[in-house]
Amino acid sequence: MNPRLTLDALEVIDAIDRKGSYAAAAAVLNRVPSAISYTVQKLEQDLGVTLFQKEGRRAVLTAAGQHLVEQGRHLLGAADDLALGTRQIATGWEPRLRIAIDTIVPMQYILPLVAQLHAEQPTIEVRLTSEVLAGTWEALIENRVDLIVGGIGDVPGHKGIRCEPWRQLEHVFVAAAQHPLCQQPQPISLETVQQHRAVIVSDTSRNVSPLSRGLLSQQSALYVPSMAAKIEAHRQGLGVGYVPREQVADDLARGRLRELRLTEPRAAEPIMLGWKIGNRGQALKFVLERLRTQD
Amino acid sequence: MNPRLTLDALEVIDAIDRKGSYAAAAAVLNRVPSAISYTVQKLEQDLGVTLFQKEGRRAVLTAAGQHLVEQGRHLLGAADDLALGTRQIATGWEPRLRIAIDTIVPMQYILPLVAQLHAEQPTIEVRLTSEVLAGTWEALIENRVDLIVGGIGDVPGHKGIRCEPWRQLEHVFVAAAQHPLCQQPQPISLETVQQHRAVIVSDTSRNVSPLSRGLLSQQSALYVPSMAAKIEAHRQGLGVGYVPREQVADDLARGRLRELRLTEPRAAEPIMLGWKIGNRGQALKFVLERLRTQD
DNA sequence: CGTTTAGTTCAAATATTTTGATGTATGAAT
DNA sequence: ATTCATACATCAAAATATTTGAACTAAACG
Numbered sequence: 031m032n033p034r035l036t037l038d039a040l041e042v043i044d045a046i047d048r049k050g051s052y053a054a055a056a057a058v059l060n061r062v063p064s065a066i067s068y069t070v071q072k073l074e075q076d077l078g079v080t081l082f083q084k085e086g087r088r089a090v091l092t093a094a095g096q097h098l099v100e101q102g103r104h105l106l107g108a109a110d111d112l113a114l115g116t117r118q119i120a121t122g123w124e125p126r127l128r129i130a131i132d133t134i135v136p137m138q139y140i141l142p143l144v145a146q147l148h149a150e151q152p153t154i155e156v157r158l159t160s161e162v163l164a165g166t167w168e169a170l171i172e173n174r175v176d177l178i179v180g181g182i183g184d185v186p187g188h189k190g191i192r193c194e195p196w197r198q199l200e201h202v203f204v205a206a207a208q209h210p211l212c213q214q215p216q217p218i219s220l221e222t223v224q225q226h227r228a229v230i231v232s233d234t235s236r237n238v239s240p241l242s243r244g245l246l247s248q249q250s251a252l253y254v255p256s257m258a259a260k261i262e263a264h265r266q267g268l269g270v271g272y273v274p275r276e277q278v279a280d281d282l283a284r285g286r287l288r289e290l291r292l293t294e295p296r297a298a299e300p301i302m303l304g305w306k307i308g309n310r311g312q313a314l315k316f317v318l319e320r321l322r323t324q325d
Numbered sequence: 326m327n328p329r330l331t332l333d334a335l336e337v338i339d340a341i342d343r344k345g346s347y348a349a350a351a352a353v354l355n356r357v358p359s360a361i362s363y364t365v366q367k368l369e370q371d372l373g374v375t376l377f378q379k380e381g382r383r384a385v386l387t388a389a390g391q392h393l394v395e396q397g398r399h400l401l402g403a404a405d406d407l408a409l410g411t412r413q414i415a416t417g418w419e420p421r422l423r424i425a426i427d428t429i430v431p432m433q434y435i436l437p438l439v440a441q442l443h444a445e446q447p448t449i450e451v452r453l454t455s456e457v458l459a460g461t462w463e464a465l466i467e468n469r470v471d472l473i474v475g476g477i478g479d480v481p482g483h484k485g486i487r488c489e490p491w492r493q494l495e496h497v498f499v500a501a502a503q504h505p506l507c508q509q510p511q512p513i514s515l516e517t518v519q520q521h522r523a524v525i526v527s528d529t530s531r532n533v534s535p536l537s538r539g540l541l542s543q544q545s546a547l548y549v550p551s552m553a554a555k556i557e558a559h560r561q562g563l564g565v566g567y568v569p570r571e572q573v574a575d576d577l578a579r580g581r582l583r584e585l586r587l588t589e590p591r592a593a594e595p596i597m598l599g600w601k602i603g604n605r606g607q608a609l610k611f612v613l614e615r616l617r618t619q620d
Numbered sequence: 621c622g623t624t625t626a627g628t629t630c631a632a633a634t635a636t637t638t639t640g641a642t643g644t645a646t647g648a649a650t
Numbered sequence: 651a652t653t654c655a656t657a658c659a660t661c662a663a664a665a666t667a668t669t670t671g672a673a674c675t676a677a678a679c680g
Contacts, residue, residue, distance in 0.1 A: 035408050037332060052658060065638050067658060072636090077408055079415040087646040087657040094415035101407050108403065109330050112396050113372055120374040120389035348626060360669050362627065367667090382626045382677045 037109050039073040040102035042066055043081065047099045052089060124176075124311035128157040130169045132180030133231065133257035134199060134274045135301065140179060143320045147313060154313050162231050162257075167191075170304055176314055179321065181302035192307050195300035196321060200275045203295065204287045206267035217291040227252055229260050229269035272296060332404050334368040335397035337361055338376065342394045347384060419471075419606035423452040425464045427475030427596065428526065428552035429494060429569045435474060438615045442608060449608050457526050457552075462486075465599055471609055474616065476597035487602050490595035491616060495570045498590065499582045501562035512586040522547055524555050524564035567591060 045055035046066065056063040070089075074081050081095035091099065118124045127147070131140060137158075144156050161169055166178040170191060181193060205211045211218065211226055228251045252269050254260050261273055265286055281287040303321060305314060340350035341361065351358045365384075369376050376390035386394065413419045422442070426435055432453075439451050456464050461473040465486060476488060500506045506513065506521055523546045547564050549555050556568055560581055576582040598616060600609060 035332065035404050037330065051656090053656075061637095062639055063658070064640085064660080067660090068637070071659095077411060079412055084645095084658080087644095089658070092415070094411050097414050098407065098411045101410065105400065105403055105407060108400055112393065112400060113330050115396065116372060116389045116393045117374055119392050120387070346626065356668095357670055358627065359629080359671085362629090363668070366628095379627080379676095382675095384627070 034076060035073070037106060039069055040098070040106055042069045043073070043095070043099050044103060044106065046070075046082075046089070047091060118311065122312045123151050123154065124313050126155045126157065127177070127311070127313040127317065128159070128175040129317070130159050130161045130166045130175040130178045132166050132178070132182060132301065133160050133162050134182075134277075135180035136274075136276055139321075139324070143317050143324070146320065147316055150316065151313065167304065170306065173306075176305060176309055176311065177317065178302075178304045181304045182299070190307050191304055193302045193304040196303045197301055198298045199301050200298055201272040201296060202275045202278065202282070202289045203270070203272050203292055204264055204278060204282075204289055205270045206265060207285055207288055209267050209270065209288075211270055211290060212288050214290075217293045219293045223270065223292065227269040229254060229263045229271045231257055231260050329371060330368070332401060334364055335393070335401055337364045338368070338390070338394050339398060339401065341365075341377075341384070342386060413606065417607045418446050418449060419608050421450045421452065422472070422606070422608040422612065423454070423470040424612070425454050425456045425461045425470040425473045427461050427473070427477060428455050428457050429477075429572075430475035430596065431569075431571055434616075434619070438612050438619070441615065442611055445611065446608065462599065465601065468601075471600060471604055471606065472612065473597075473599040476599045477594070485602050486599055488597045488599040491598045492596055493593045494596050495593050496567040496591060497570045497573065497577070497584045498565065498567050498587055499559055499573060499577075499584055500565040501560060502580055502583055504562050504565065504583075506565055506585060507583050512588045514588045518565065518587065522564040524549060524558045524566045526552055526555050 042055065042059065045059055046052060049055050049058060052066045052070075053063050056066045059066070070082060079094050080092055081098060082089040083092055084090075114125060129140065131137070140158065144158070147154060147156065157175075159169070159175065161178070163182060166181045169175045170178050179196070180199075205226075209226075211223070214222055230251045230253050252263060254263055257273070257277065260271070261278060261281070263269060264271065264273065264278075265281065270290075275282075278287055282289055303318065305318070337350065337354065340354055341347060344350050344353060347358050347361045347365075351361045354361070365377060374389050374393075375387055376393060377384040378387055379385075409420060424435065426432070435453065439453070442449060442451065452470075454464070454470065456473070458477060461470075461476045464470045465473050465476075474491070475494075500521075504521075506518070509517055525546045525548050547558060549558055552568070552572065555566070556573060556576070558564060559566065559568065559573075560576065565585075570577075573582055577584055598613065600613070
């Protein structure tokens with residue numbers, strides 16, 4: 031076999047770079063360190079290029095090595111996509127479905143559908159991730175997911191995305207039972223609300239313009255990373271704000287949180303399903319059909 | 326090692342598709358047919374996809390297999406480019422220099438420079454190809470070559486190409502000694518020339534608009550594939566036309582071809598060197614410097 | 621019907637990769 | 651300064667992967 035680049039060697043170099051050492055790369059690749067050393071030396075010999083230099087007892091990438099690992103990641107990604115696309119053509123069923131779910135959507139809407147999908151096609155890999163606000167759209171635009179559930183707000187200006195309204199999600203405005211806002215006569219004016227700290231879930235988007243919900247002009251805010259964290263912050267009286275009714279039903283029933291009526295309550299708005307138009311996968315179709323028809 | 330796509334397997338599938346059979350692929354890859362069979366079966370197992378089906382005694386690609394081979398070619402090309410780019414970064418000397426030479430330029434202008442380049446960097450692979458007229462520019466635009474020598478006519482509208490005049494190449498108008506045009510008093514008018522067949526070298530471009538030289542309006546023509554073929558056609562009295570003086574010096578000296586003076590001779594024009602601006606290769610620089618300064 | 625060709629199977633041979641033991645060198649802790 | 655831990659290199663042995671060559675079945679051709 032003529033000496034050349036191999037994808038396996040690229041994967042080894044990639045692991046060394048990510049993990050910082052041959053030993054750590056060996057661990058994640060389930061090999062012994064001398065297998066890593068052998069693979070690097072063989073690739074250096076085949077290419078006729080030095081990829082690593084010793085600095086003390088550690089190996090550090092040369093400029094050529096850095097180029098190889100950076101561009102090699104694209105090659106590895108393309109190879110994975112090629113394998114994936116080939117399997118998709120062969121079966122009609124894509125071997126992987128990645129779903130981003132906005133944190134306002136309870137997982138129990140999704141998990142039963144995943145179970146049904148696995149009953150139908152046991153080998154499909156399903157990957158669920160949580161995103162917040164614009165983070166869902168961004169994940170779709172950047173091809174990190176195949177489907178988003180719970181997209182909110184206007185679709186970013188991007189062709190090739192299909193979206194449709196899925197559900198109206200009801201929110202309630204809450205505060206802890208011992209929060210001073212609970213002593214106010216209801217309905218409570220926005221001026222009064224504005225004097226108390228809001229609890230806001232940080233948007234997970236990195237490139238799409240961040241969205242936010244629930245923050246009034248000039249109002250102080252506490253930012254938290256997730257809906258679970260937000261609810262907990264409310265329980266502890268750290269602030270006020272809107273949360274999905276379903277997710278605090280138990281807290282409301284027990285009196286831990288109080289639902290407050292405002293003079294200008296926020297209107298319910300639909301949350302969306304979104305996916306790429308070009309995606310013809312059977313698994314996507316399967317899940318979409320069931321999302322549309324479920325109670 | 327986890328099962329996955331390998332570049333070697335893609336190369337095998339590619340060879341089967343190009344050559345039409347396992348046996349033929351085996352021949353070009355210097356392997357025995359059962360090694361090909363083994364590689365295909367292993368890839369099918371690793372991907373979990375059928376790539377070939379039997380039709381009679383031949384194997385034919387499935388739809389998934391066709392997708393794999395077509396997209397796989399891109400991957401193989403990208404892997405070669407990655408290896409090349411890595412070597413270039415490591416040495417500054419690109420490992421390969423591809424030069425397209427218009428057929429009006431004698432090879433002896435180029436070959437001594439190649440010898441000097443190989444003296445300086447023995448491992449560099451030099452690839453010389455002949456193109457005609459717009460074919461040289463097209464080869465450069467399409468990244469099939471790194472340097473063109475003998476580009477003629479206006480540079481096609483393309484950014485990123487650097488060109489500079491190299492030489493004035495003198496042409497002479499010739500006919501075979503026994504051609505009837507040689508009986509005419511000189512200088513010969515264009516009307517008289519027009520009554521005789523021209524010999525034209527076909528342009529090698531496929532996408533750039535074809536150029537042509539030497540054909541008068543309403544004049545009949547014989548098209549030939551190369552300058553050598555054109556000169557031979559002239560020797561055999563099949564037509565008249567311009568040829569580079571250097572390439573027919575011997576024919577003129579021996580009286581086999583006659584130089585004819587016209588009332589409106591074609592002006593000498595510069596022939597060009599051309600290359601991509603972004604090309605920073607040391608080998609390209611080496612050759613360009615010597616082309617500029619040679620006699 | 622005989623011959624040629626394509627691909628498959630399989631045991632043996634060859635090549636490649638991995639492991640495990642041992643080594644050198646470097647950095648951290650005492 | 652010494653000891654210990656860690657990183658990578660070396661190398662023989664073992665394991666795995668790939669290739670070869672012989673023999674086979676099946677299909678196409680003359």
